[in-house]
Amino acid sequence: MRKTAQKGIIDPKIIIGGIVVLVVIFILATGKFNFSASVGDKPSSKTESQTEQVRPEESQPEQTQSPSVPKSYKSDQYSFSLEYPGEWSHKEAQGQYVAAFFSPLESSSDTYREFLGVKAISIASIPSSPLELATDLWEKQTVAESKDDDFKVVERKSSTISGKEASELVYTVNIEGKAAKGFVKITIANDNIYIFQYFAETDKYEQFLSDIETIISSISL
Numbered sequence: 001m002r003k004t005a006q007k008g009i010i011d012p013k014i015i016i017g018g019i020v021v022l023v024v025i026f027i028l029a030t031g032k033f034n035f036s037a038s039v040g041d042k043p044s045s046k047t048e049s050q051t052e053q054v055r056p057e058e059s060q061p062e063q064t065q066s067p068s069v070p071k072s073y074k075s076d077q078y079s080f081s082l083e084y085p086g087e088w089s090h091k092e093a094q095g096q097y098v099a100a101f102f103s104p105l106e107s108s109s110d111t112y113r114e115f116l117g118v119k120a121i122s123i124a125s126i127p128s129s130p131l132e133l134a135t136d137l138w139e140k141q142t143v144a145e146s147k148d149d150d151f152k153v154v155e156r157k158s159s160t161i162s163g164k165e166a167s168e169l170v171y172t173v174n175i176e177g178k179a180a181k182g183f184v185k186i187t188i189a190n191d192n193i194y195i196f197q198y199f200a201e202t203d204k205y206e207q208f209l210s211d212i213e214t215i216i217s218s219i220s221l
Helices: 012-029 131-145 202-218
Strands: 071-075 080-084 089-094 097-102 115-122 152-161 164-175 178-189 192-201
Touching (some): 080 115, 131 152, 131 164, 131 178, 178 202, 192 202
Antiparallel strands (some): 089 097, 115 192, 164 178, 178 192
């Protein structure tokens, strides 16, 4: 923060401007995060102002494609593209997500589908938004709003997405009494904050991690 010519005194306009920027980023970059993605979930009991539930049963592909052939996804609106495994499926506009990508059902008794949700928030009106600040605010807001779900960040590290600097947070959480694990990767590009968030039952986290990493590595921003 730039100081005035008088040593030790900070220009009040700079302070106010900084607070405004922080508040705007806080509102844009964090929001509400819903952890449930169970097949056949009833509508959320949360208020309409909160995130809608991701409904994987609606995410079946419209046409059959060989599981060995990756599928392509592109968002012209948010300037990104990626590839996902042929046996996975996707659904547009899932609550606050631009799109969500779902693992295949493993059996008729499978009640949870692991998924990767993608969110993009425009920050064109906020110049020089720092990645670390956006990540800090996402973590603090999510932890604060997820006390009943025991949300906890267990690891934080630097990463990259499409050759751009990214922050990665690995977390644990309870989903309707089930132990779950996932990670979120956050990066800034094209005047957007991009949030890529993976959810899995704890014992399935490693099973689908390779597919998720393949999707992440295919992202173009």
